[in-house]
Amino acid sequence: MTVLIILLVVAAVVVIFFVSNYNSLVRFRNQVKNAWSQIDVQLKRRHDLIPNLIETVKGYMTHEKETLENITRARSEAMKASSGSVGDVAKAESSLSGAMGQFYVVVENYPDLKANENFLSLQEELTSTENKISFSRQNYNDQVLFYNNKIEMFPSNIIAGMFNFTKDEFFEVKTEAERQAPKVQF
Amino acid sequence: MWQIIQSNKRKSVLLFILIGIVLLALGALVGASFFGEGGFIIGLSFALILWTILSSVSYFSGSKLLLKIxxxxxxxxxxxxxxxxxVEExxxxAGLPKMPKVYIINDQAPNAFATGRDPSNCAVAITAGLLTQLNRDELQGVIAHEIAHIKNRDILFMTFAGVMLGSIVLISQIFLRGMWFTGGGGRYKSRDSGGGQAQMIIMIVAIVFAILSPILTQMLYFAISRRREYLADASGARFTRYPEGLASALEKLSQNKYTLKSANKVTAGLFIVNPLNKKGMKLSDLTSTHPPISERIKILRNMNNGAGYNDYQLAFNKVKNKSSAIIPSSEIKKAERISKREGSADDKTMSKKKTQRELGDLMMNVNGYVFLACVCGLKLKFPPGFKEPQVKCPKCGREHKVPLAELAAVTGAINEGVKK
Known part of the structure; x- marks a missing residue:
């Protein structure tokens, strides 16, 4: 009788251990997903804003064809990468940010453009979107760190191995331009 | 962060009880001095009922009340x-679950505050005057400070304290004025000839307490709220990763020469800088809700190595020349590296005239005006309820179609807001 009770208690402890660890792994994974979708919304918003921007500035910036083409190219590349891995997205978005940075430098030479209300409101939206990207990136990386730690640490690593929880990638910025937060000039 | 939130919640409960005691004591004394010994219970129960009503009012609609005031x-x-x-950024x-509601105060004195019950039910308010003076980085700093109050659970405390303080001031005012008119002891004193002496003593105690209790409550409130301001500055710097934004916004706020018309002693604690302070006055007295601005600016500008909590604490120690813990130790221990970012080059050095014009436009916009730019450079402004379908530009004579649909939409939105 006592042996049976002991066995039952041990079994219960093992079950509780499994369930709680599994659940917290799932929770962490969902938090990472949620954080990623927040970044994703902002990235999409940036992709949507850029054609409008190009359309608005085209008439003014006749001598900057190359800069504008660079942006368009980087944008379509970033859109292509958006279904890929986090690393690919990060790389493509970094080069888009770089192209945008170039653009902001050039804008300085066009005082007429800087007085255009339509351009100013687009500029505000883009600045804000870039800020939102960088703030939500911080949040995403924090969540990934929690999740990856959980996967690596004992004893949850046993459960993670059994149920195939894999580590997530950080959203890292590669270029020097992105490492400093967007520097907007107008 | 968890530690900050917990300690703030604890302090809110403490304040809730302490102010309750002050209120009950005031009620009991006022009752006793008007109705004799039996009045002790009458006053006490009256105060208890009032306290319950006020607490629930400030919990459920304190923020609406303060925004209205x-x-x-x-x-x-x-x-x-x-x-x-x-605000969205x-x-x-800050990782809030929901974006706070955004309010603009129709006043040219620069100031801002946050209010609400918890991070899902909250609002930030900013005066039109501040909005037109700040550039993007500075605005971000101010909003970050307000959002930090929401995140650190300061807002319930501040809203609650504001409502409570208001009612204590009200009761003692009513009592003191009532004393003035009835000429002291009240009608019941003469009947109870034996207790006359005791009645007189209670009377005097009640008067003294009625005078002191608003001050006492205010001091209680301020004692706890100063540290919150430093903490909100620290969080603000961390959220924006750009301490200079908040510092230069505070600098602009300190050069203010207007007084906020709608602010009073009750709501003063809510704002980012003391709204009742006039230029040139020193804020270093005991009853000030806020630490001196110059000190707050100095601390922010001394954050040389980064924008994290530990950087703020280091700068605080350096400026104050002592080490009192502003940031809870759990946050310091983490010693996270939050690097500062560069400021945007958006400087807003407008002429005075242009600032005034922008301020006027903003106020009109808030009140439901719709603008239409004419090709000649003139801005046509239509008041809410404008009916004519066509209008001529007064400068160049071009015909314009009045944006009636937009006008109706804006007016509708405002009316709905009023109904709410």
């Missing part, structure tokens, strides 16, 4: 897109 209007994104964007940076 402050003359704030809820606005939508089209009134000021940049303000909305900045800081919501993300």
């Amino acid at each position: 402050s003359n704030a209007t809820e606005v939508s994104k089209n009134v000021h897109p940049q303000l909305f964007n900045v 800081m919501t993300i940076a």
